[in-house]
Amino acid sequence: MEQIIKKIVFVFIFITFVSFNKKDFEEYYSITIKVNKLRNSKGVVQFALYNTEGSIPDEKYKRYYKKKVAPITKDSSTVVFTNLPEGKYAINILHDENENGKIDKGFILPKEGIGFSNYQSIGIRNRPKFSKASFLLNSDTVKEIKVIYF
Template structure:
């Protein structure tokens, strides 16, 4: 009887030790604690708003229909500028696209060949047939709270 009681106490002791040990080596949460602020200046007017779109996968850009994004934010325009901040990001590779939604319809207004509303991408100063946006070209590493500037590009 004493032996089985001793074995049970040892088993419970080991169990509680293992539980306590496992809590001390917890796997880090996938939830991030970094933020990314995106600024844009030199908007051609204060109509509408600016849509800020964040991507985190290789196949995300180009995204003409805006359905491959990771997170999306809407920014008000004040004196030709707008800002949006994305919160709770894990360290990793991201890309940003923006567009000036002048008519507030949530879509990029298109002309015959080129967009009628302004757009921009992280790491891009201009867009041309030889300089098309892609995730590889627009991406950057996020390892801490970061602020970036994106240039708005108008074709008309």
């Protein structure tokens, strides 16, 4: 009888231990993203959030982690991404003036405004990449992204 009780206790402890995993204790955070000084209030702003090395640039918006589209009010727009686990993230925004969901280009350069976290300018020597645009999310965060027009 004592052996059976020991086995039952062992199984109970094992099941209890296995049922709790790291995700049960993981904290989740939010990112509030703001863009100001849009050149006009036409269209919408597309906000793409990335969490993988090599995911940006993403001209066709196929490698994002999460994406939201928000209206423009008085040349500004804001979104909030919630329930994000701790980790590295990067932000890419598009002032999508014609609301077609993609970056419209002239000969080479975008016709609409774009922006990335941690970037104040974009050029041949300063091309967007995840390693530069990324930041560690370990608390609720507010990021203001500069919109760049060419």
